[in-house]
Amino acid sequence: MALDPEKIRKLARMTLETRPAGICCGDWIHLVAEYVEARRRGDALDERLLVVEKHARACPSCASELEVLRRLVADENAGA
C-alpha cells in the first residue's frame, strides 16, 4: 500500500483535525501553562481549562508533558 501525495496530504489534514476531547495537541500546549498555574492557585477551572484535563486523559503524550510541567513548576515554586 502506498498512498499518493494528494492522499497523504489529505490524511495529514484529517489527522490534524482529530481532536481528542475537543482540542488538538497543537492548541493544548498553549493552554496548559495557564491550566497548571490555575491548579496551583486552587482556582475554579472554567470550561476552557477543563478541556486541558480532558484532553490529557485521552492523549498519553500530552499527559506525560503535563506531568513533567506540573513537577517543574512545583520545583520552581519550592525554590529547588
Place this chain on the structure above:
Amino acid sequence: MDAGDGRSRRVRSSRRTLGVPPYARAAISRARHHPHEVPPGAPGERSGSCYRTGVAAERTERTNEQWLEELRSSSRRASDAALTDLRALAAAAVRSAARAARAGESTLEDLTQVALVHVLRQLGRFEGRSRFTTWVYAVAVRAALSELRRAAYRASSAPLPDEADEPASTTAPPPARAARNEIVALMHRVIERDLTERQRAALLGELDGRPRAELAATLGTNPNALAKLLFDARERLLTGLRDAGITDDEVSEVFEL
C-alpha cells in the same frame, strides 16, 4: 538514548528552520552557532547555576511584556541577555523532561538547543494568560520529550522505506523532504501495523473519496459506526505521530496545511 544520528540531524534541521518569524531568526542563529555565548553582564554569566540546579533561580525577573520586548529587541545587548535567561529556562525544562523519560545526560545540550528554537518559533502564540516562564517550560518540555520519543522510535523501528529501498548516498535529501519522507513513512507504518482491518478499510475508503453511505454499506455497518471507526483510525494515527516525537506543528509545516 541518542537523539542525534546524521539523518535525524537533517530532519531536525528542517524542523528548526520552517516557519521561523523574522524577529526570531537572529536569536535562533546565535543560539545555534554560539550556544555558550554569554554577553558581558548577562544574568546567566553570574554562576551558571541554572544548569547546575535545573531551575533558573537566578535569572533576571521580568514581566511577560518585558520578556517579549527584550527577545524581539533590535538591541543586541537586550536580546542577548533575554536569550541567555531563556536558554536557562529551556535547559531546566529539558533536564526535567529527560529525567522523566529516564534519558541520559549526554543529549541535554542538543535537546536544549532544539527546545530553545521551538520556543523562539512559537513566541507569537504566547497570549499572556500565564506567566511567560511557565509557557516556556511547557513548550520546551514538549520539544524535549518529542525529540526523546523520536530517538526511542528510531532505535526500535526498522529502516524507513526511503532508506531501505535506495542505495546509500552521500548526498543528503533536502531537509524539508527528509522530514516529509519520515512522516509519510510513519503514516504508512501506522496504517499497516496499528489499525484494525475495518479501521484501515474505512480510512482508505474515505481517502478514495467514497460516499459515507456507500462505504458504510460495504463495511456492513451504519454511518454512525463508520464515523466512530474513522475517528478511532485518525486518533491512532495522531498517537502514532506523537509517539514518534512528531508534533502537529511539524505536520502542518511539512504539508503546508
